[in-house]
Amino acid sequence: xxxxxxxxxxxxxxxxxxxxxxxxxxxFLLIGVLFYSTISKTFFDPSLWTLEMAQFxxxxxxxxxxxxxxxTDSHVRMDLLYGRWSKRTQATVDAVTILxxxxxxxxxxxxxxxxxxxxxxxxxxxxxxxxxxMAPIKIVMCIGIMLMLLQVLATFFRNLAEALGKPIE
Amino acid sequence: MSYELIAILMFxxxxxxxxxxxxxxxxxxxxxxxxxxxxxxxxxxxxxFSASMKLMKWYPLLTLPLFIYMGYMLSESGIADDLYRMFHxxxxxxxxxxAIGTIGLMxxxxxxxxxxxxxxxxxxxxxxxxxLRRGYDKIMVTGVIQAGSSLGILVPPSVVLVLYGxxxxxxxxQLWLAGVFPxxxxxxxxxxxxxxxxxxxxxxxxxLAKEERQVSWAVKFRLLQAGxxxxxxxxxxxxxxxMGITSLVESSAVGAVSATLAxxxxxxxxxxxxxxxxxxxxxxxxxxxxxxxxxxAFGAVFDGLGAVRAIENFFVxxxxxxxxxxxxxxxxxxxxxxxxxxxxxxxxIVAPLYVPLVGALGFDLVWYGxxxxxxxQIAYMTPPFxxxxxLMRAMAPPEISLGDIYRSIIPFVLVMVFGLGLVTAFPxxxxxxxxxxxxx
Amino acid sequence: AAFPAPYVKAQSxxxxxxxxxxxxxxxxxxxxxxxxxxxxVANGQMVxxxxxxxxxxxxxxxxxxxxxxxxxxxxxxxxxIAAPVDVSVFGGYFPFGTRYSLDVPVLxxxxxxxxxxxxxxxxxxxxxxxxxxxxxxxxxxxxxxIRSLEDLKGKRxxxxxxxxxxxxxxxVVPVTLPWEDIEVAVQTGELDGIAWSGITEDYTVGWADxxxxxxxxxxxxxxxxxxxxxxxxxxxxxxxxxxxFRLCMDSSHYYRQHWYxxxxxxxxxxxxxxxxxxxxxxxxxxxxxxxxxxxxEIAAQSPRSAKVVKxxxxxxxxxxxxxxxxxxx
Ligand code: NA
Ligand code: NA
Numbered sequence: 001x002x003x004x005x006x007x008x009x010x011x012x013x014x015x016x017x018x019x020x021x022x023x024x025x026x027x028f029l030l031i032g033v034l035f036y037s038t039i040s041k042t043f044f045d046p047s048l049w050t051l052e053m054a055q056f057x058x059x060x061x062x063x064x065x066x067x068x069x070x071x072t073d074s075h076v077r078m079d080l081l082y083g084r085w086s087k088r089t090q091a092t093v094d095a096v097t098i099l100x101x102x103x104x105x106x107x108x109x110x111x112x113x114x115x116x117x118x119x120x121x122x123x124x125x126x127x128x129x130x131x132x133x134m135a136p137i138k139i140v141m142c143i144g145i146m147l148m149l150l151q152v153l154a155t156f157f158r159n160l161a162e163a164l165g166k167p168i169e
Numbered sequence: 170m171s172y173e174l175i176a177i178l179m180f181x182x183x184x185x186x187x188x189x190x191x192x193x194x195x196x197x198x199x200x201x202x203x204x205x206x207x208x209x210x211x212x213x214x215x216x217x218f219s220a221s222m223k224l225m226k227w228y229p230l231l232t233l234p235l236f237i238y239m240g241y242m243l244s245e246s247g248i249a250d251d252l253y254r255m256f257h258x259x260x261x262x263x264x265x266x267x268a269i270g271t272i273g274l275m276x277x278x279x280x281x282x283x284x285x286x287x288x289x290x291x292x293x294x295x296x297x298x299x300x301l302r303r304g305y306d307k308i309m310v311t312g313v314i315q316a317g318s319s320l321g322i323l324v325p326p327s328v329v330l331v332l333y334g335x336x337x338x339x340x341x342x343q344l345w346l347a348g349v350f351p352x353x354x355x356x357x358x359x360x361x362x363x364x365x366x367x368x369x370x371x372x373x374x375x376x377l378a379k380e381e382r383q384v385s386w387a388v389k390f391r392l393l394q395a396g397x398x399x400x401x402x403x404x405x406x407x408x409x410x411x412m413g414i415t416s417l418v419e420s421s422a423v424g425a426v427s428a429t430l431a432x433x434x435x436x437x438x439x440x441x442x443x444x445x446x447x448x449x450x451x452x453x454x455x456x457x458x459x460x461x462x463x464x465x466a467f468g469a470v471f472d473g474l475g476a477v478r479a480i481e482n483f484f485v486x487x488x489x490x491x492x493x494x495x496x497x498x499x500x501x502x503x504x505x506x507x508x509x510x511x512x513x514x515x516x517x518i519v520a521p522l523y524v525p526l527v528g529a530l531g532f533d534l535v536w537y538g539x540x541x542x543x544x545x546q547i548a549y550m551t552p553p554f555x556x557x558x559x560l561m562r563a564m565a566p567p568e569i570s571l572g573d574i575y576r577s578i579i580p581f582v583l584v585m586v587f588g589l590g591l592v593t594a595f596p597x598x599x600x601x602x603x604x605x606x607x608x609x
Numbered sequence: 610a611a612f613p614a615p616y617v618k619a620q621s622x623x624x625x626x627x628x629x630x631x632x633x634x635x636x637x638x639x640x641x642x643x644x645x646x647x648x649x650v651a652n653g654q655m656v657x658x659x660x661x662x663x664x665x666x667x668x669x670x671x672x673x674x675x676x677x678x679x680x681x682x683x684x685x686x687x688x689x690i691a692a693p694v695d696v697s698v699f700g701g702y703f704p705f706g707t708r709y710s711l712d713v714p715v716l717x718x719x720x721x722x723x724x725x726x727x728x729x730x731x732x733x734x735x736x737x738x739x740x741x742x743x744x745x746x747x748x749x750x751x752x753x754x755i756r757s758l759e760d761l762k763g764k765r766x767x768x769x770x771x772x773x774x775x776x777x778x779x780x781v782v783p784v785t786l787p788w789e790d791i792e793v794a795v796q797t798g799e800l801d802g803i804a805w806s807g808i809t810e811d812y813t814v815g816w817a818d819x820x821x822x823x824x825x826x827x828x829x830x831x832x833x834x835x836x837x838x839x840x841x842x843x844x845x846x847x848x849x850x851x852x853x854f855r856l857c858m859d860s861s862h863y864y865r866q867h868w869y870x871x872x873x874x875x876x877x878x879x880x881x882x883x884x885x886x887x888x889x890x891x892x893x894x895x896x897x898x899x900x901x902x903x904x905x906e907i908a909a910q911s912p913r914s915a916k917v918v919k920x921x922x923x924x925x926x927x928x929x930x931x932x933x934x935x936x937x938x
Contacts, residue, residue, distance in 0.1 A: 024447040027238050027454075030231065034422030038415055045763040046772075046782045051228060051799065054418065055488065059225045060233060061451075061460035069455030075192040076456055080553035082190025083571065093189060100186065103194030104463070107202040111218025118673045122693035122733075127669055127775030129783035134669075141221060165358065211678025211839075219674065223667040226787050228799065261824070338815075341797040416798035473626060473665045475658070 001161045001168055004131045009168055012154040013071060016147055020068020026061045030054055051128045063144025067151035091162035098156045105149045112142040170208065173483075176254055176476035179204055183467070184509060185512070187554075194456075195509045198463035205470045216473075219307055220465035229331045231419035233285060234454040236328055239421070239428045240287025241446045243278070249291040251395035253299070258392055262382050265367030265374030267303060269360050271296045275317030276356050279324035280403045280476035281424070282502070283331070285549060285557055286453055291562035306373040309366070312577035315557045316359055324352035326407050326424075329542050331417065332516055337534045339523045342411055344538045348597050351539050355546075355588045362584050391561025396443070402427045409605075424460045457513055464517035470520070480522045488493040492530040499523050500544060500589070507548025512556060515548065536592075539599040543589045550578045567602040616866035623655040623850070625842065628671060630685035630834070631664045632789045634814045638868055639744070640684055647853060655850050657682070662788040672837075676735045681842045684861075686834040688769050694729040695911040700833050701769035702747040703907075704900040706921050708830035708928070708936065709864055713743030720920050725913060726835070737840045740855065742862030743831040744869040747772065749824040750811045751802030752795065753887045758895065767791050768804040772828055775903050776804065779896065795819040804828065809872030812880060823883040826893045 001009075037050035076153065082090060118124060119135040126132050161168045170178075179200060186196035198217065205213035224230060241594030243249060263269065274296060278288045292314035300310040322329040325345035334341045367374040376382070406424035409415045417421055431440040471477060484495055506515055520541070527537050549557045552575050561574050592598050629640050636659065644659045651657075666674040672690045674680045683690065687700030699706065707713060717723040722741070730738035749755055751764060762780030766773075773783025781804070786794050792815045794800045807827075813816040817863055835859050846854070877885060908918035928935040 019576035020451065024444075024451045027234055027447055027450055031238070031314065031422050031425045034231065034235070035420050035426050038419040038423060041416075041419070041763075041765075045780065046765050046784045048777060048784070051418070051784060051786075055225050055228060055431050056230055058231055058234065059221065062455050062462075063221070065451045065455050066459060069452055069459075072452055073461065074452035074456050075194060076554075076556070076559050077190050078187045078509065078511075078554045079190055080509075081188060083553075085190075090190070094191065097186070097189045098195070100199040101191060104195055104202050107206070108198070108217040108221070109213055110296035111215040113220070114215060114677070115218055115222075115673060118676070124693065125691060126690055126785070127691040127770050128785035128826065129768075129770055129777055131770060131774070163314060209679070211841075212674060213679065215674065215677055215679050219666050219670050219679070222670050223663065226663075226667055226669065228786060228790070228794070229797070256626050334789060335793055338792055340819075341793065342796060410798070414800055417795075418799065472658070 001157060001166065005157050006168055009154045009157050012067075012150045016071050016151050019064055019147055020071070023061055023065035023082035026057060026064070029057045030061065033057060048128075049132075051131070052126065052128055052130055055134075059137060060140050060144065063141050067142055067147035070148060070151040070155060087135070088103065088163065091159045095156060095159035095163045098152065098159060102149070102152050102156065105145065107154055109142065109145045109149055112138065112145050116142055146169070172475040172479040175204075175208065175474045176471070178197055179467075179474075179476060187509065187511075193514065193554075194459040194463045197460065197467050197511070197514055201463060201466035201470045204474065205466075206440075208474055209470065212468075216467045216470055218461055220469060223465050223469075224458070224462055227335070228418060229335050230458075231418045232328055232331060233457055234450060235418075235421040235425045236283040236326075237286055237453045237457075238446060238450040239425045240282045240284060241290060241449050242425070242428035242432055243281060243287055244290040244294060244438060245442045245446055246393075246428060247435045247437045248398050248431055249274065249278065249295050251392075252399065253295050255392040255395040257299070257377075258384050258389055259528075262375035263364075263367075264376055265363045266370050267296075267300055267305060268310060268363045268367075268374050268377060271300065271310070271313050272317045272356055272359050272363070273508065275314070275320055276324060277399050278318070279320040279352065281399055281406070281428075282321055283319040283326040283328040283421070285412060285546075286560065288321045289314065289557060289560040289564060290449075292318055293561065298566065301566070301568075303377065304372075304375050307371040308573050308577045309373050311561065311565065311569055311574055313359070313363070314577075315550045315561055315574075315578055317356075319549050319557060319585075320356060321354050322549075323348045323355065323539070323542050323546060325349060326410070326420070329516065330538055330547050331519065333524075333538045333541055336516070336520045337528070337538060339534045340607075341417060343535050343592040343607055345407070346606055347410070347535050347539050347599040348542065349602050351543065351588070351592050354591070354598060355543070355585065358584050358588050359581065362580060366580070398431055402431065439459045448540035460509040460511055460513050461517055464511075464514040467514070468518045468521060477522060481526065484526060492532070495530060496527065496532065499527070500540065500593075503541075503544045504547060504551070507544065507555075508551050511555055512545055512548045512553060516545070523562070533596065533600065536596045536599050536602060539592055540589065543585060544593065546587070547582055547585050551582060552578075622653060623846070624657070625657045625681040626660060626665065627657050627682040627684065628660040628665055628674075628680050629683070630662055630668065630689050630788065632814060635810060636661050638813065639865055640861055642864060643857045646860065647768065647857040650853060651850065655841070655846075664856070668787065672736070675837060675839050676733075677887075678735075680839070682836065682838040684834065684836050686769070686832060688771050691770070692730075692837075693733055695914050696726060696729045696917060698771045698907055698910075698914070700741075700835065700915055702772045702832060703921075704772060704775045704828055704903055705897055706829055707743070710743040710745070710831040710869065712924070712928075713741060713831050713833045714862070716920065716924055717741050720924055722917065725917060727754065729913060730781050735840045737838050737843045739836040739843075740858045740862070741833055741835045742865065743833055744856070744865030745810060745832040745863075746807045746830050746869075747804060747828040747832065748807055748826075749802055749804045749822075750808070750816060750820045751822050751914065752820050752882060753801065754822040754884070755824045755888065756886050758892055759810065764801045765799070766802050766804045767794070767800050767924075772804065775900065776828070778899060778903075792816060792819055807869060807873050808876040808880060809810035809869050811883065812872075812876055817880070817882040821884060823877075823885050825877075825885055825887045826896075828896075837874060870927075875891055 033054045116138040117139050124134040183200045202217050205216040256273045260266035262271035275288050330344040334344050404421050405427050410420040549555045644657050675683050687697035726738050765784050766780045767784050810848040904918050
């Protein structure tokens with residue numbers, strides 16, 4: 001693979017590793033918010049922001065963690081046929097079919113950006129009494145999807161290199 | 170394009186994409202966006218992201234990462250080791266006793282967690298090595314762990330029953346209680362199978378060596394204390410929820426905190442343990458969430474293109490079947506689809522198509538939730554696609570081959586199909602407890 | 610639910626996707642009959658496919674989806690879909706803004722709200738506001754009884770954003786969830802109750818099965834909800850289909866007038882699932898007084914909001930002065 005591509009793969013891996021580690025620990029935000037909700041409801045008055053906050057946390061969690069989960073190959077495949085192929089064949093097929101994945105993530109990002117633009121343009125607020133602005137969480141979601149897209153591209157280059165018999169690293 | 174044609178095209182393209190071995194979420198998501206792009210008209214390109222907002226608002230999904238976290242934390246906390254030792258000593262003298270003990274362990278784990286991930290992690294790391302070391306047949310024990318851990322979604326708490334409840338609009342408390350006896354019955358059937366099998370082929374499950382068996386009664390009773398902590402966790406999580414003190418998502422946070430405290434109490438909560446737990450939790454959560462995200466988009470596109478109507482027409486109009494025939498057809502189609510389709514995606518895509526029909530046919534939707542969950546359990550472990558298979562492959566020691574894993578589940582699947590038949594024929598097995606508790 | 614419209618292969622057929630705020634059980638009354646009628650009369654030239662709450666697009670994204678054409682038309686109150694206009698706070702339940710369902714059409718047709726709404730939505734790209742209608746007073750139905758303002762404290766309640774902001778002054782904790790999830794959310798303990806509708810809706814959609822009490826004091830006499838369409842799709846329609854759609858909206862407004870009006874009285878007197886409770890009038894007066902302060906705060910948000918508040922005040926003064934049957938106190 002040409003050097004720029006190898007550098008690209010290396011940096012994408014590095015960025016997603018860092019963001020992934022951040023996302024991992026967001027689980028404590030989820031636990032914390034919901035546990036706080038339990039305590040405050042049982043002993044004091046319930047808060048009106050906990051459930052929605054936890055939902056934002058969840059969206060950030062799996063979207064920001066997406067790129068890293070891709071990197072660590074955490075996603076299931078149906079390997080009825082795939083499992084029987086050689087590594088090289090797998091990489092060759094992956095290099096083609098991952099284009100479909102790129103297409104999907106690309107459209108996901110397109111929708112995300114379009115929705116974020118709307119949120120910014122109209123100062124969109126959540127339709128709740130707490131009414132937080134929607135732009136921040138949507139921006140976070142877009143960043144997560146963007147990182148996923150980059151990682152999928154990096155994976156594509158890896159598959160391609162492997163298919164050509166010259167794996168990266 | 171007719172609705173029927175759209176339905177057929179969408180499903181067959183998805184099957185084809187899945188067969189290529191590309192990641193499941195990618196296959197499903199791609200089909201969703203490509204059909205939306207070409208057939209929806211204006212704004213179809215927004216459907217993929219729109220699903221992410223839907224997912225965000227689907228509050229019961231908050232329990233998913235928390236239950237996964239809890240499962241891994243439990244397996245690290247050492248609670249399972251004590252429990253395993255308890256079952257080990259009490260059951261070890263029987264032929265196949267350790268396998269029976271493992272089922273017991275799995276029931277206990279199932280009562281503390283809402284997914285099968287916890288059982289798989291604990292089974293593969295704690296029980297499996299011990300069983301192999303003592304000369305148990307590797308194919309049988311691999312099956313025991315997969316089948317046993319699948320009880321995680323039937324014995325309360327259960328994430329699958331929560332998601333089903335949201336789709337079917339049935340009370341989660343009743344659904345969870347409805348899972349109790351079918352879960353215990355299923356465990357009993359597994360044990361029965363192990364006993365009979367080891368009676369016929371004693372070398373599959375040799376009893377413990379004499380010196381391992383010689384444990385005083387005092388020690389034996391002391392070991393029972395291992396059950397206290399799990400009971401407490403069960404009470405804090407499921408008990409408080411059923412009593413109406415904690416809400417559903419709060420109860421999963423209480424569970425996560427309890428598991429962490431248990432690890433702390435037993436001085437197992439090191440930085441490494443925390444890091445490993447959150448790392449594995451992120452991996453499995455992302456696997457589920459990205460599939461659900463894609464499946465929600467697929468479902469909405471399928472619906473918006475009118476294909477849902479084709480399914481309704483097919484079952485109700487075209488086939489001209491009676492209620493029971495339709496029900497059995499649906500169960501069969503689940504098991505068939507469950508072989509090839511991802512089980513979570515199936516819940517999100519197929520359940521919304523079937524459940525209203527089942528209700529309209531006059532069946533009890535709480536009872537059907539249990540049937541549905543058992544079907545999911547079967548789908549979890551039937552090749553070529555199933556989460557337990559996938560997790561088993563990732564966690565099993567190298568001497569267990571893919572072929573072993575595939576072969577191991579056959580008898581257990583047969584036992585589960587038998588169990589499914591029993592609950593279908595005798596709905597009281599599921600409904601007696603919720604009827605008693607809620608006076609339905 | 611099955612859709613009655615047959616699939617017709619004709620290329621020229623116009624097809625709309627309309628998503629309502631209502632779940633299937635409620636939509637059965639508040640919109641489906643009129644859409645069925647529309648499809649029948651349109652005779653294959655146009656078909657409206659009706660989708661329910663959150664079915665294709667989550668409620669939070671609904672306005673945006675309509676603007677982009679993902680959804681062609683929407684039935685909802687402005688408040689629930691967070692419509693990006695200042696007057697959206699007056700959709701849904703503006704606290705004590707109305708008493709009877711006829712108040713809404715009068716305000717729109719005789720007091721100038723129609724022009725104000727047209728102006729407000731005229732500033733939003735590619736969405737056309739079509740018509741507002743009303744039904745349904747706003748009451749609490751809860752698991753635990755409410756007999757005093759004190760009982761409101763700490764109750765987690767599903768309600769409208771603006772009503773929620775107002776009610777939080779009395780210690781209510783408003784929670785927003787997808788409409789279809791409400792029944793289960795009461796059972797999973799995420800909610801202690803609902804302040805979303807009158808008793809007719811509680812019985813129709815199953816909420817009466819999961820709660821025990823109905824508070825007779827109301828927060829607003831009539832829901833104010835609208836029909837909207839993607840402007841391009843609306844403008845493309847031939848005149849006779851536009852006119853047919855207007856008739857169809859009116860028929861849906863009319864159906865609700867009698868369905869709710871009759872239902873409220875019938876179920877309060879004959880219903881067996883909910884026990885009625887009340888907060889004493891003098892205590893409830895504090896809530897009404899607080900509402901007037903809330904009105905002034907809203908009026909301060911924009912000149913157009915101030916105009917609406919002024920109209921509401923004038924209208925209510927006229928009604929009061931007119932005496933029975935308009936107002937009895
Ligand atoms: Na469980
Ligand atoms: Na399967």
